[in-house]
Amino acid sequence: MNLLYSNDRAGQYPKSWYAATATPLEKFAPLKGAQKADVCVIGGGYTGLSTALHLAQAGRDVVLLDAQRVGFGASGRNGGQLGSGQRVEQDSLERMLGADHAAKLWKMGEEAKALVKRLIAEHEIDCHLKPGVAWTGSTDSDVRDLHSYAEHLQQRYSYDQIEILDHDALQDVCPSPDYRGGVLDKGAAHLHPLNFALGLARACAAAGVRIHERSPVHNIDEGTPATVRTDSGHVVADHVVLACNGYLGGLNRKVAGRVMPINNFIAATEPLGARVADVLPRDVAVADSRFVVNYFRLSHDGRLLFGGGESYGYRFPNDIAAKVRKPMTEIFPQLRDVKIDYAWGGTLAITLKRLPYFARVAPNILSASGYSGHGLGTATHAGQLMAQAICGDGDGFDTMAAIPTSAFPGGAAMRTPLLALAMSWYALRDRFGV
Secondary structure, three states: OOOOOOOOOOOOOOOOHHHHHOOOOOOOOOOOEEEEEEEEEEOOOHHHHHHHHHHHHOOOOEEEEOOOOOOOOHHHOOOOEEOOOOOOOHHHHHHHHOHHHHHHHHHHHHHHHHHHHHHHHHOOOOOOOEEEEEEEEOOHHHHHHHHHHHHHHHHHOOOOOEEEEOHHHHHHHOOOOOOOEEEEEEEEEEOOHHHHHHHHHHHHHHOOOEEEOOOOEEEEEOOOOEEEEEOOEEEEEEEEEEOOHHHOOOOOHHHHOOOEEEEEEEEEEOOOHHHHHHOOOOOOEEEEOOOOOOEEEEOOOOOEEEEEEEEOOOOOOOOHHHHHHHHHHHHOHHHOOOOEEEEEEEEEEEOOOOOOEEEEEEOOEEEEEOOOOOHHHHHHHHHHHHHHHHOOOOHHHHHHHOOOOOOOOOHHHHHHHHHHHHHHHHHHHHHHOO
16 A cells, blocks of 8 residues: 555645645645756655755755655654654663663754754744643653653753653643643753744755655665656666655665554644633643653644544544544543544654664665654754765764664564554553553
8 A cells, every 4th residue: 555645635735734824835846857966865754854955055966856745744744742862761772772872862862852943943944833841641650750760861861951740730731630740841842843844845945955746756776876766757866865754665675674654643623712721721742651642732823732543554544533532532521522623644654662763775875764753853863964974974873873673573564463463452551551
């Protein structure tokens, strides 16, 4: 099944609140005929746009190809949370990789947040950037773990932007009867993800990147140079960057065996008005400690943007709003009667250990993907790191590529049924508070 078209109309953004409120961007023409470039970037999300922008600023001639529209995939549909560190917590990374490698990854996570904030400022991207992401616990054990982790960040990494919240303090942030305590990361942030992607695309075009939308790549002839082929043209390039994430398809078997597309869903309520005080009296984003994470925040026009619900197949459910309403009303039973104005799905990508997969899949072909729900900062940073590697400084890229990433058991054919079993098990644990 081709995920580029299985849930969406060709060349169109989904009917999301993000698309309805984005600053419009004129379509870029499809690739036609032959072109040459120093670098061909495949994929127009955060990874590809950041790669192209940094390469163009370094004087490289860049062609960027996207099968749909820039920001069409997870980059334009996600929860908009710019989190600290990596997707896996630092104490787990220390056990997995050792203290030195974990410390490097923490530093890179901080660089990723700073990079996003700098790009927004430099290119005057209007994406409603606001500080603060709270992590919440639904059980006493979850709360103890969150508090212990906050203390670990304060002591081991001198991170002073995290505040420990007991039950009463958390209720002042998010008065959900489901949550018993948590932490508030004031160094993290949230934003309008599609506007951020479109702002990066504008910056790319201004820097001289040749962007072609509606240009799906069906084959890469490896070599030096490589040839990237679409139905209506091809690009001959010294370097190729795979920035496809959940939409890679069959372009590279090695990456496909380690990076798996999954779906997640978001709903936007009607404007809440005075009811905001009963949901999020402080304008911060929230993510909880469930294995199947619920995440939410307020929009700039006073709606609740709530993400939740898992999908094991590649097709979106017929009633996305109903799928999201179920976890939303578990967290906020007071919103049972609220109207949902928008509901949409998105395809992201995960890895077996929930850490991104960076790889040199050929001497002149780089890939980064599998951000596992932590992509806003990490993907943008990945683009900068790949640009630096192509320009001769591969230290940052190699640090990320040194993270061991296992293939899914059974390869691509068995990824989905195995994940379904695992997710069902963890969903049961969430429901019973285990």
